[in-house]
Amino acid sequence: METPTLIKLGNGLSVPCxxxxxxxxxxxxxxxxxxxDENPLTVSVIDHETVxxxxxxxxxxxxxxxxxxxxDKLHSACKEWGFFQLVNHGVDTLLVDSVKSEIEGFFNLPMDEKAKYGHKDGDEEGFGQxxxxxxxQKLDxxxxxxxxxxxxxxxxPHLFPELPLPLRETMESYSSELNKxxxxxxxxxxxxxxxxxxxxxxxxxxxxxxxMRMNYYPPCPRPELVTGLTSHSDFGGLTILLQLNEVEGLQIKKDERWISVKPLPDAFIVNVGDVLE
Structure with missing residues (x-):
């Protein structure tokens, strides 16, 4: 097998793409x-509860x-769950579809093109883990x-302003709409x-x-052995998550139980972050 491409991180470490x-x-x-983990997430996932x-x-x-x-539903969702799915959100469907398409296109770029957006020394922004x-350390x-x-x-200056077109224009519009x-x-x-x-x-x-954080989770021959993204809480105010497909993977922790999120079509998944909590 060929040696996997390495991505250099800002702190000097290199990890495989x-x-x-x-x-x-x-x-x-x-x-x-x-x-x-002695208690992998897949062991205790609850499927009958819905966000x-x-x-x-x-x-x-x-x-x-x-x-x-x-x-009242919003108040309860924020208080009891810290998560909710948002429908009829008003963000144009064509824009959302463009975001999905352009992000997929970015991750399908040749590795040497994506590497241009890699981390600079001492900086967490950019492409990579x-x-x-x-x-x-275990890797996602x-x-x-x-x-x-x-x-x-x-x-x-080497990231957003240098994104390929039309991704840059699409993300500019998307950024504005999500801010509103x-x-x-x-x-x-x-x-x-x-x-x-x-x-x-x-x-x-x-x-x-x-x-903005764009995550790509490639197919894995043994998905039960890996974690797409290590369990965490979001430190900010609100996280508005757009899932590019209907593949279930997101799990949230409520009352010490992990609950699978079944993404609704044309919905955003909203997470109340640590700052608001």
């Missing part, structure tokens, strides 16, 4: 990717009864591309918490700090 690794017929999974679904158009309804019912701090079965998108002056959507959701959360007049939440997000 999983997408390139997965192109080969693997007799066995490399040991660094094998999850050694709450919030309809944005109902939230914004001029009918006070409809609006109040949906607002993240938070790898030692040669002994995924390739990632992470960058700050808002405010504009924080964009790294985030503020609407935060306003609704203020309303649910009865702090809307004081802008108790939105005032902390008015500068619009936004980061």
């Amino acid at each position: 999983v997408q390139e690794l997965a192109k080969h017929t693997l007799a066995e999974i490399p040991s660094r990717y094998i999850c050694t 709450p679904v919030i309809d944005l158009q109902n939230l914004l309804s001029l009918d006070p009864v409809i609006g109040k019912l949906e607002l 993240h938070f790898v701090v030692s040669e002994d 079965w995924a390739d990632m591309f992470y960058m700050v998108t808002l405010p504009h002056h924080l964009r790294k 959507l985030s503020m609407v959701l935060l306003e609704m959360m203020e309303k649910a918490l009865q702090v809307a007049e004081a802008k108790g939440i939105t005032k902390f997000f008015e500068d619009g700090f936004q980061q």
